[in-house]
Amino acid sequence: MADIVVVFHSGYGHTQRIAQAVADGAEAHLLAIDADGNLPAHGWELLAAADAIIMGSPTYMGGPSWQFKKFADASSKVWFVQGWKDKLFAGFSNSAAMNGDKDATLTYLWHLAMQHGGLWVSLGLMPSNNKAATRDSINYVGGYNGLLTTSPTDASPAEMARGDFDTARAFGERVAEVARSRG
Ligand SMILES: Cc1cc2nc3c(=O)[nH]c(=O)nc-3n(C[C@H](O)[C@H](O)[C@H](O)COP(=O)(O)O)c2cc1C
DSSP states (O other): OOOOOEEEOSSSSSSHHHHHHHHHTTOEEEEEOOOOOOOOHHHHHHHHHSSEEEEEEEEEEEOOOOOHHHHHTTTHHHHTTTTTTOOEEEEEEEEESSSSTHHHHHHHHHHHHHTTTTTEEEEOOOOSSTTTTOOSSSSTOOOOSSSEEOTTTOOOOGGGGHHHHHHHHHHHHHHHHHHHHTT
């Protein structure tokens, strides 16, 4: 079985629930960046051992949270020695608006993966974009470069859309399948 880590930040619990669903699908370790932008003690070792790293952040003001960015900047120590070269990477973001500039966050995550010499895994799920589509449908938000999920500003983490969780699990399964196929 491939060794997969979902590393994420969540300020208010929404991205945390999506991260959990991705980790369930991928049978991955869940690694939370804390409110100060730090990993738990074993975090960097887990990432060093991973075959695939799935990165997640809420979109705050059109980009990743500062806590995620602190983690990204700290990963420059790994970058110096190209310690994550040739690992698989994938990304996700949750925000309040259906668009909300989540794509800018995904693009940032992609650049981070590219700086580390990684290989990017797309979402790989067709969008539900016809009249019959509902929030319970797979990939209703219509991402391609990664997993995009949406929770309205007044929705608690418990009120998030089932379709987004189903999409998150399927995304995790895909990353695991791609990781397995590399042997
Ligand atoms: C500081 C801040 C900035 C935000 N900026 C955006 C934004 O640019 N686009 C958007 O759609 N939602 C934005 N939101 C809403 C969050 O993305 C949304 O509430 C998300 O569910 C928060 O995820 P979390 O609970 O994992 O922290 C912002 C929220 C905060 C607190």
